[in-house]
Amino acid sequence: MRYKEMQYKLLVIGFLVMVSSVLSLGQAFCGFYVSQADADLFNDSSKVIIARDGNKTVLTMANDFAGPVTDFAMVVPVPTVMQEGQIQIADPAIIDRIDAYSAPRLVEYYDDNPCFRRYREDWVRRDGIQQVQDSLGVTQQASAAALGVTIEASFDVGEYEILILSAEESTGLETWLNDTDYNIPEGASDVFNRYIAMGMKFFVAKVNIERFEESGNVFLRPLSMAMETDELMLPIQLGTINSRGTQDLIVFLMSPEGRIETSNYPTVKIPSNMNLPEYVEDDFGSFYVDMLGHSYERMGEESVFIEYAWDMAWCDPCAADPLTQDELRSAGVFWLDENSNFNAPNVYLTRLHLQYTKESHPEDLMFKVTANRENFQGRYILQRPFRDELICDEAHDYISMVQERQEQEAQTLANATGWDITEIRSQIGDFSPEVNVPSWWEQFFDKSPTNLRKPSLFFTAI
Helix, strand or coil: CCCCCCCEEEECCCHHHHHHHHHCCCCCCCCCECECCCCCCECCCEEEEEEEECCEEEEEEEECCECCHHHCEEEEEECCCCCHHHEEECCHHHHHHHHHHHCCEEEEEECCCHHHCCCCCCCCCCCCCCEEECCCCHHHHHHHHHCCEEEEEEEEECCEEEEEEEECCHHHHHHHHHHCCCECCCCHHHHHHHHHHCCCEEEEEEECHHHHHHHCCCCCCCEEEEEECCCEEECCCHHHCCCCCCEEEEEEEEECCCCEEECCCCEEECCCCEEECHHHHHHHHHHHHHHHHHHHHHHCCCCEEEEEEEECCCCCCCCCCCCCHHHHHHCCCCCCCCCCCCCCCCCEEEEEEEEECCCCCCCCEEEEECCCCCCEECEEEEEECCCCCECCCHHHHHHHHHHHHHHHHHHHHHHHHCCCHHHHHHHHCCCCCCECCCCCHHHCECCCCCCECCCCHHHHHC
16 A cells, blocks of 8 residues: 555544443443342443434434343433333444444555655445333222322233333332332432433333243343433443442434534533544553543533544444435434435434433533534544665654654643653654665755756656
């Protein structure tokens, strides 16, 4: 790839998978996990897709669940009572797809040959729904009513048994869940009270083991909910109850209007477009984790970081191919029709990254849709020096320039991550290639690196 003209290639880094395994930070995003036994349940990170147009929202959620499937259950506050058609099984691949498309990216560029420098070129859905009406026993409904709990809806979706509950007060809700073999974490009652006071309902899902085994799936599939609400929010407080510490959450928000930001926490851009030492390529995940943590220290732990904000019609550079219209619909984009322009689907994607505790983020996430369609991406750059044979006097100036650039890259990396700059410099090494100028070189070139002598007969013959 080292020709006269500068070239680049995109390093397709699936760092999010790497980061998730390195972080080991998170638990549930908007609901806590409860179990029918005392199993130690947690999920390392959470990813949510939200498609929003007007007052209509489709929310798709996936959590990394560790533990026996028999122990899985989930409680999520929701603003309205949802019916069967509003809850569906989503394709788990769509979350990985949109994740890969919007992930912060590492790109590399190559210096051209300083002895032949002429020009530079800038580069510039869902699965079908299986719905089975669930008939709850009269005793279960009566016990709920006696505790001020109302079973607003009950149905099955795929391998999940779904309940929509409302409650008059938190103690009754907590008692009913415990009495029906849910193991509620200590401290749930206080958080329940907040949501009950807001008029929220409670979405409860657990796995029907027989249907899960019949499905042949190895992992639990995501759930997608469609609802109409005036406010766009994501409840996160229940997720802090059984948390081991800091939780990691990535939210993909799509709108036909523009960027979606948090309205009750500062939304800031992740540090981007920085030139890094070449060796970071081998450990991009560690760099990003430490850079993110260092950014929270500088900007405040309550910050919500924008990692990507771009019109889905194009990308530059692309970490993965843009989503097709079918994939967008699978991700919950409901405003597309058959006549939508394939190359301009009118979908603007915002990727927000949040690490939180109940102390750093005591309120649920509230969002606002803006008309801002400015493009932004988390982008990190490797500038590769020219390492082939150097055969001109101008190469000495080039070597000095690269050495200065590498020192700047070392300082940038240290400032971004808090890493020790002495260790960074040792990792970079010494760029001191030999310069061998052939005797015939000065026949054609002035001392000035940009001035070419008039061609000689020999040169013309070539």
